[in-house]
Structures are given as structure tokens and as C-alpha cells.
Amino acid sequence: MAIQWYPGHMHKARKEIEEVMPQVDLVIEVLDARIPYSSENPMVSKLRGDKPCIKLLNKSDLADPKVTEQWIEYLEQEQGVKASAITTLQPAMVKMIPDLCRKLVPHRDKIEKDIRTMIMGIPNVGKSTIINTLAGRVIAKTGNEPAVTKSQQRINLRNGIVLSDTPGILWPKVDNEASSYRLAVTGAIKDTAMEYEDVAMFAAEYFLQAYPELICERYKIDNVPNSDFELLEEIGRRRGALRPGGRIDLHKASELLLHEFRSGKIGLLSLETPAMAEVEKVEVARILAAKEEERLARLEQNKLKRAGKRHQG
Ligand SMILES: Nc1nc2c(ncn2[C@@H]2O[C@H](COP(=O)(O)OP(=O)(O)O)[C@@H](O)[C@H]2O)c(=O)[nH]1
Ligand SMILES: [Mg+2]
Incomplete structure (x- = not known):
């Protein structure tokens, strides 16, 4: 999670993926359903060329289902792409992935050859959890992992699908400031250059605009606050996040909002739309x-x- 990406890392990751790509029939790109744009890596469409691609919108258990629907339709406009919302909390959903693969690479099915796939994506989207669920045992370490992959091993799922045991780990979006904030809001990146309170303010502003009812319901607020700052103050007041002397502890309030968003306590919220x-x-x-x-x-x-x-x- 706390991987620091430097130009050298990016170059190495890209070269490693370029090297294995000739042995891959189908790319599986894992995205965070709450931020399908900010959690994508633009290299994927360049690296895959015209190979088919499944885009898995994972953690859909936390995302706004209406917005996820919009994303699926939007992503499938790209040639060769099939998009699907999943959550690893429901292993049966993950186990459907091989069927999807066979639909996208039907010609290999006829000549009875295994479909060789590679799972790619930025850190923390759920790649390791998906690999382990598909394999039915713990192969990939979840949580923290180094940016540099060890040598690639292949796992034969014995259902016509072969999977690489180490995911292709790519760097998160760096050119768009709003994307950095959204990645920080979800907890995908811990950017020390970003102030915790700024990250919470960013979230507060978007939630007020996109999900005012959910926010007011969660924090028992009667009138929609006028600003991100007012919302954090209100959360602090409601939850007793106070400093000596009675001032609102903004850091505590920020933590409350971010933690409750990440664990789904506020409801099903997405952070961006295709528009x-x-x-x-x-x-x-x-x-x-x-x-x-x-x-x-x-x-x-x-x-x-x-x-x-x-x-x-
Ligand atoms: N809520 C939720 N959490 C998930 C889901 N999939 C994975 N996670 C969590 O996300 C974190 C990162 O998962 P991991 O598989 O290590 O991601 P990787 O870095 O892409 O390999 C872990 O804490 C997982 O438990 C999901 O579908 N829903
Ligand atoms: Mg992993």
C-alpha cells in the first residue's frame, strides 16, 4: 500500500509486463469500482495492444450501484473490453471470471488450448485476493507487497484458464490531482505530500455535492452544511471530537469521515462518474x-x- 513509485520503478514494471505480454491471451485489469478512472493505469491499453481485456470493478460492495452501471457501459465502449462489477466478499462472483475469459477468447476453446491470462492493476485494488480466490489457496500475499515482482509462475486453474501467480503491478495516476485525492480517500495511496485534513476536505466536498442525504443521515445532521469545512465541524461536534477548550478536533473528524467511508458505514458511495x-x-x-x-x-x-x-x- 505504501509503495513509493519512482521513474525507475515505473520503467521496470512496464518492461516486465512488456516481456510477458507475448505469452498472454487476455488481460484482466482490476479497478476500484469507486474510482474506475483514477485507479486505472493508462499503460494497460498500450501494453495490451489488441488483446481482449476484462475490466473487473472490484470492491463493488462499497460503490454506488447506479454509478457502477454507468461505468460498465462506458468502459465497454473500448474495443475488446468486457467490464464486470465484482466483490471478493462473494467468492462465487470471482469464480465466474473463467467463464468470462472463455467468452472473450472463444477460438482457443475450440483448439483446446488453455487461455493464458495476466492480472494487472495498481496496488490495493484486490489483485492478490482475486488470485487467491481463483486458485482456492493462498498464493499471492495480500496487503503490503514490494513494487518489484519476483519471477513469474503460472497457475493452471484446471478449467481451461492459466493465471500468472504474481500480478502486474502498475503505478497509480500521477498526472491528475483530483485522481491523487480520490486514491488517498480510498486509502489506495498514502501520499505524505498530502495533508490528511485536505484529503478529508476533498471527500467532504464531493459527498456534500453527490450524496447529501447519505451524509446527513449518517451524522444526524438536519440541514445540509454549506461547505466541506462546515461538514467536518459538524461531524466533530456530533461525535465529540473536541480539543481541550472545546474547539473541534479537525484531525479526528477527518479520520471519522475517511474511515467510515472506507468501511462502507456511510453507504454505497462512488467518487467519480464517467462524465x-x-x-x-x-x-x-x-x-x-x-x-x-x-x-x-x-x-x-x-x-x-x-x-x-x-x-x-
Ligand atoms: N470491501 C472490499 N475489500 C476488498 C475487496 N477485495 C479486496 N479487498 C481488500 O483490499 C485490500 C487490498 O487487497 P489486495 O488483494 O492485497 O490488493 P492488491 O494490492 O491489488 O493485491 C485488502 O485489505 C483486501 O481485504 C472487495 O471486493 N471488497
Ligand atoms: Mg497484491
């Missing part, structure tokens, strides 16, 4: 293009400077 992702994708592309333009301009300027020096000298 939001569409807007943010355009914005991220614009920022990246501007950065690239800046970089090229700097290169050009350095070239001119060097040429000027040569001219003088």
Missing part, C-alpha cells in the same frame, strides 16, 4: 501538452544559447 472523467481527461491532456511545449521551448533556447556562445568565442 467527470471525460472532462478531466481533456484537462490532463491539455496540461501534458503545455508541459511538453515548455520542454521543447527550453531545449530550443538552450540550443540558441550554445550557438551564440560559439559565435562569440
Whole structure:
């Protein structure tokens, strides 16, 4: 969970996946159903090329079912993609995955060859839990794990499906600030650059806008607070999160909100919709293009400077 990703790690992860990809018939990408956009890694669609892909929206036991439906429809617009909401709390749902695989790679079924699959995704989306459930025994360590995978082993599920025992671990979204916040809200990343209270404020603002009734019901608030700050204050007051002198303990209130969201106590809440992702994708592309333009301009300027020096000298 607390993996720190550096450019070297990203490069290595990508190279490892590129190496095994020729031996893979089908990619299984695991996403967090509450944040299907923020928990995806853009490399997956590049790495898989035109191989079919199953996108599993895991932890759907915590997500807003209506929004999850929207996501499935949205994700399946991509060529070769089948999306499905699952939760590892119901192993029977996980055990349906092989059937899905066979539907997507039917030609291998006819020639009676195993379908070779690889599970990929960012840390903490549930990859290890899914692998262990499919295998029927503990193979992959859940929870903390190093960024660097050990040598790949294959598990034959004996139902026509072969699975790699170590998931392809990819880095979380780095170019979109809102995505970093959402990843922090779900607990997928522990970014020390982000203040805990800021993360809670981000969550509070979105919940007030998208799920005011659920929030008011949970914290027994009569009138919808006007701001994220007011909501946290109200939670602090209701739950007795007070500091000596009676001031609200904002840190405690932040913890309450985040922990209760993560454990599903507030209800079924998602943190983003396809419509939001569409807007943010355009914005991220614009920022990246501007950065690239800046970089090229700097290169050009350095070239001119060097040429000027040569001219003088
Ligand atoms: N609520 C909920 N929690 C899950 C689900 N699947 C996995 N988890 C939890 O999410 C955490 C990360 O799971 P893990 O399999 O280690 O994720 P990985 O890093 O992708 O391999 C663990 O605490 C799991 O118990 C799910 O469907 N619902
Ligand atoms: Mg794992």
C-alpha cells in the first residue's frame, strides 16, 4: 500500500509486463469500482495492444450501484473490453471470471488450448485476493507487497484458464490531482505530500455535492452544511471530537469521515462518474501538452544559447 513509485520503478514494471505480454491471451485489469478512472493505469491499453481485456470493478460492495452501471457501459465502449462489477466478499462472483475469459477468447476453446491470462492493476485494488480466490489457496500475499515482482509462475486453474501467480503491478495516476485525492480517500495511496485534513476536505466536498442525504443521515445532521469545512465541524461536534477548550478536533473528524467511508458505514458511495472523467481527461491532456511545449521551448533556447556562445568565442 505504501509503495513509493519512482521513474525507475515505473520503467521496470512496464518492461516486465512488456516481456510477458507475448505469452498472454487476455488481460484482466482490476479497478476500484469507486474510482474506475483514477485507479486505472493508462499503460494497460498500450501494453495490451489488441488483446481482449476484462475490466473487473472490484470492491463493488462499497460503490454506488447506479454509478457502477454507468461505468460498465462506458468502459465497454473500448474495443475488446468486457467490464464486470465484482466483490471478493462473494467468492462465487470471482469464480465466474473463467467463464468470462472463455467468452472473450472463444477460438482457443475450440483448439483446446488453455487461455493464458495476466492480472494487472495498481496496488490495493484486490489483485492478490482475486488470485487467491481463483486458485482456492493462498498464493499471492495480500496487503503490503514490494513494487518489484519476483519471477513469474503460472497457475493452471484446471478449467481451461492459466493465471500468472504474481500480478502486474502498475503505478497509480500521477498526472491528475483530483485522481491523487480520490486514491488517498480510498486509502489506495498514502501520499505524505498530502495533508490528511485536505484529503478529508476533498471527500467532504464531493459527498456534500453527490450524496447529501447519505451524509446527513449518517451524522444526524438536519440541514445540509454549506461547505466541506462546515461538514467536518459538524461531524466533530456530533461525535465529540473536541480539543481541550472545546474547539473541534479537525484531525479526528477527518479520520471519522475517511474511515467510515472506507468501511462502507456511510453507504454505497462512488467518487467519480464517467462524465467527470471525460472532462478531466481533456484537462490532463491539455496540461501534458503545455508541459511538453515548455520542454521543447527550453531545449530550443538552450540550443540558441550554445550557438551564440560559439559565435562569440
Ligand atoms: N470491501 C472490499 N475489500 C476488498 C475487496 N477485495 C479486496 N479487498 C481488500 O483490499 C485490500 C487490498 O487487497 P489486495 O488483494 O492485497 O490488493 P492488491 O494490492 O491489488 O493485491 C485488502 O485489505 C483486501 O481485504 C472487495 O471486493 N471488497
Ligand atoms: Mg497484491
